Amino acid sequence: MLYVEILGNIPEMARDEVKAMLELGEGRITGQDYLLLKVEGGEKVFPHLDRLGLAHEYGLLVVEADSVGELLKRTGKIDWPIEGTFKVDTETMTNCKHEILDLPRKLGSVIHAQGFKVDLSKPDTLVRAYCGERLYAGVRLHFFDPKDFEGRKAHHRPFFRPISLHPRFSRALVNLTKARKEILDPFMGAGGILMEAGLLGLKVYGVDIKPEMVEGAEMNLRHYGIRDYVLKLGDATRLEELFPRKKFEAIATDPPYGTSATLAGRRRDELYRKALESMHRVLKHGGRLAIAFPADFDGEAEGEAVGFRLVNKYYQRVHKSLDRWFYVFERV
Ligand SMILES: C[S@@+](CC[C@H](N)C(=O)[O-])C[C@H]1O[C@@H](n2cnc3c(N)ncnc32)[C@H](O)[C@@H]1O
Structure with missing residues (x-):
């Protein structure tokens, strides 16, 4: 499963842009929590997702949950697709329903306990946690750098x-x-x-x-x-x-x-x-x-x-x- 974080100026247009690209790459949107889209698709979707204009980033969606406790429990049971060092970065969307102030530290220590090393300044892998109606965590694969546009x-x-x-x-x-x-x-x-x-x-x-x-x-x-x-x-x-x-x-x-x-x-x-x-x-x-x-x-x-x-x-x-x-x- 993948996630795409779209931009918030015209979310419906941003979502339809993702949908159009997934149609070219034989993928589909399976869910949405405000600016976070859940996406199903194989290797073929990547070159099409790379075209996006109204997106912030996409990545692998690794875990989702209805509470911080559940997210941490699930995080501990998963083999994280992390290469090298990592850092946790949280995105609080305006519809965030959870208390997540301490989430980066807690999530970081659960992943660290699996043997991965933290590097806060230059991590090889960015673990992204999103708070909306539910909670999500994944690994960033592609960032659409605003500087390019x-x-x-x-x-x-x-x-x-x-x-x-x-x-x-x-x-x-x-x-x-x-x-x-x-x-x-x-x-x-x-x-x-x-x-x-x-x-x-x-x-x-x-x-x-x-x-x-x-x-x-x-x-x-x-x-x-x-x-x-x-x-x-x-x-x-x-x-x-x-x-x-x-x-x-x-x-x-x-x-x-x-x-x-x-x-x-x-x-x-x-x-x-x-x-x-x-x-x-x-x-x-x-x-x-x-x-x-x-x-x-x-x-x-x-x-x-x-x-x-x-x-x-x-x-x-x-x-x-x-x-x-x-x-x-x-x-x-
Ligand atoms: C709003 S601008 C387009 C801006 C463009 N999308 C860009 O990013 O640079 C509209 C252009 O339409 C041209 N234009 C006006 N009437 C036209 C016509 N009848 N046929 C073709 N071009 C026309 C104008 O010269 C102007 O350059």
């Missing part, structure tokens, strides 16, 4: 435009499409979504109506070592003309939200509708579209009107004057 935020890129999604959300949009081979972003801007997809080894296709964006996105992709791309100057409402006969496996995009500069003189809702129609025309049957729209546009109704089926939608308040929904659609 922070290092790709808009202002660190050679071509900078302050209109990009946070890289973690760009990554999640890509993953929610379940893309295995390729992805299209028809409003690519500086290429933030394409960067995240390219780093996963997907072939990336991008479109923007402004020449400086096409040049800038290419600069950014190359800076992060991405070489398998096709970028075109053109209109997101006429994708079938830009890519004749091509049907895409997946689309992830973040259209302009309505300042006149980014809308290139078009009426916003009209642009969204026409782009949805065009995306529907170039997406394969069964392919997914992950897209962000401001909250005053009914993306669900408009997407369904052009023939998409809604898989799920997630609300995000960005700041006082911007709240948006992320939608995941399937082309039926």
Whole structure:
């Protein structure tokens, strides 16, 4: 059994990102305690879990219990999969129902009694204990270092435009499409979504109506070592003309939200509708579209009107004057 600790900003979106990756790796979520997901899956799930954007870490779930006493008793009976030295680190989730102040020390001494050596400064293995409705302990296998994502935020890129999604959300949009081979972003801007997809080894296709964006996105992709791309100057409402006969496996995009500069003189809702129609025309049957729209546009109704089926939608308040929904659609 594995655990995945998801991030708390939009937990439902983070959980569905894990679900999408597990579907690619033939695994499944078997339980949830707030931000802790219990996951079943073999070796095949690891490369897919490694793609996650909205996760903190994953690991082996070794033991769970309903009280501290029971957790300690079970801990003593298990052969811990610890390599070298270890340290216990606890995560108190906001739904924690137990008194766990002394848990790291108690758990540490039970594991120590099995012959493992503690190293508090540079442990080889991190034992993670979680407190939610129940108590859990396991061994961390992978940590999603925030520095990796922070290092790709808009202002660190050679071509900078302050209109990009946070890289973690760009990554999640890509993953929610379940893309295995390729992805299209028809409003690519500086290429933030394409960067995240390219780093996963997907072939990336991008479109923007402004020449400086096409040049800038290419600069950014190359800076992060991405070489398998096709970028075109053109209109997101006429994708079938830009890519004749091509049907895409997946689309992830973040259209302009309505300042006149980014809308290139078009009426916003009209642009969204026409782009949805065009995306529907170039997406394969069964392919997914992950897209962000401001909250005053009914993306669900408009997407369904052009023939998409809604898989799920997630609300995000960005700041006082911007709240948006992320939608995941399937082309039926
Ligand atoms: C919000 S930005 C995309 C940001 C991007 N996701 C990123 O992370 O850098 C939207 C982009 O859509 C482009 N755009 C506006 N109208 C367009 C159209 N009709 N077709 C294609 N691109 C368009 C704008 O030039 C702008 O670069």
